[in-house]
Amino acid sequence: MxxxxxxxxxxxxxxxxxxxxxxxxxxxxxxxxxxxxxxxxxxxxxxxxxxxxxxxxxxxxxxxxxxxxxxxxxxxxxxxxxxxxxxxxxxxxxxxxxxxxxxxxxxxxxxxxxxxxxxxxxxxxxxxxxxxxxxxxxxxxxxxxxxxxxxxxxxxxxxxxxxxxxxxxxxxxxxxxxxxxxxxxxxxxxxxxxxxxxxxxxxxxxxxxxxxxxxxxNSKGRHVQVVSGNELYKGEVVGIDGDGALLLRDENKITRRIIAGDVSILRGLVCF
Structure with a gap:
């Protein structure tokens, strides 16, 4: 067509x-x-x-x-x-x-x-x-x-x-x-x-x-920031869960589950 x-x-x-x-x-x-x-x-x-x-x-x-x-x-x-x-x-x-x-x-x-x-x-x-x-x-x-x-x-x-x-x-x-x-x-x-x-x-x-x-x-192991709604999270990407949500570990070793948001890599803190 x-x-x-x-x-x-x-x-x-x-x-x-x-x-x-x-x-x-x-x-x-x-x-x-x-x-x-x-x-x-x-x-x-x-x-x-x-x-x-x-x-x-x-x-x-x-x-x-x-x-x-x-x-x-x-x-x-x-x-x-x-x-x-x-x-x-x-x-x-x-x-x-x-x-x-x-x-x-x-x-x-x-x-x-x-x-x-x-x-x-x-x-x-x-x-x-x-x-x-x-x-x-x-x-x-x-x-x-x-x-x-x-x-x-x-x-x-x-x-x-x-x-x-x-x-x-x-x-x-x-x-x-x-x-x-x-x-x-x-x-x-x-x-x-x-x-x-x-x-x-x-x-x-x-x-x-x-x-x-x-x-x-994916950028597993990299440090990123995520804007989710009115919240801003920073941490290390540790994976995704069975539903596809992003798993982010912050500086206090707390792992957060992010279901929606904008991710940007903190280039000065990239871990390889």
Whole structure:
């Protein structure tokens, strides 16, 4: 599905051919420009879209991040996609999907560039700079998840001077890190493959394997500060629990369980 001329390197027909018959991506909705792929995917899910349906856009005008922040989404250089899933999990455990997706994205990007890390709960970084973000939104009925929309934005071929000045020092792209352009079609297909593998493992084996792999990519052992609501916490990351909450040990050796918040690394106190 297209609403305008398609970029040469990001062709709908090519993507459909490569994704045909797959569990994730077998049903594709492709747009040149939308307000938000998550919004489109949610509308489709409400109408009964099957698990694995994906929405892809070349550009977004109102790309979403956590806390309704704007995700910069210019045309012709990045990947903006949302995946519809219907996991047999409890709403209270839905945050595990964000961490699972982070593992899938980090594993993929590691094949392009080293130094990929995960920052709780939803950022993928290279060299401490954000290269990809995840926004999972859920609809539930009682103790049953109706569907989860997993939105993924990944900076692929974006140049440094194309980022807004306020985020140039904290954002990056694969092109900036590797020195060359990356095929968006190839990366998109590989992303869905990686997501499908980890999602299948999550359904089969539960959260423990996800948590183990997530910790390999995470800043465990680093000192961070977390803004959670009106509270500010500082301490050492010691892991995540079975629900996906961050475990933070403060200077008094008290371990706090953080279920939501913004994390920043205290670079002067990094412990390796």
């Amino acid at each position: 297209d609403n305008g001329k398609q970029p040469v390197d990001f062709n709908e027909d090519t993507l459909r051919g490569l994704l045909s018959g797959r569990r994730i991506g077998g049903s594709v909705y492709f747009f040149r420009k939308v307000a938000s792929t998550n919004e489109i995917a949610c509308e489709l899910a409400l109408k009964g879209a099957s698990e694995g349906t994906v929405v892809i856009a070349d550009a977004q005008t109102k790309g979403k991040g956590r806390f309704n922040r704007v995700w910069q989404s210019p045309a012709g250089c990045n990947l903006y996609t949302s995946i519809v899933i219907r996991p047999p999990t409890e709403p209270a455990l839905a945050s595990q999907i964000t961490l699972m997706t982070g593992v899938a994205v980090a594993e993929l990007l590691s094949s392009y560039c080293p130094y990929v890390t995960l920052k709780w709960p939803n950022d993928v970084q290279i060299g401490g700079k954000k290269v990809s973000g995840i926004l999972a939104q859920m609809r539930a009925s009682g103790k049953r998840v109706d569907f989860i929309i997993v939105g993924i934005g990944t900076n692929i071929n974006m140049k440094r001077d194309a980022f807004e000045e306020t985020i140039q020092d904290i954002s990056t792209s694969l092109r900036e890190e590797t020195g060359g352009d990356i095929s968006r079609v190839d990366l998109t297909v590989k992303l869905y493959d990686s997501f499908e593998r980890w999602y299948a493992r999550y359904i089969r084996d539960g959260f423990d394997p996800i948590r183990d792999m997530w910790l390999k990519y």
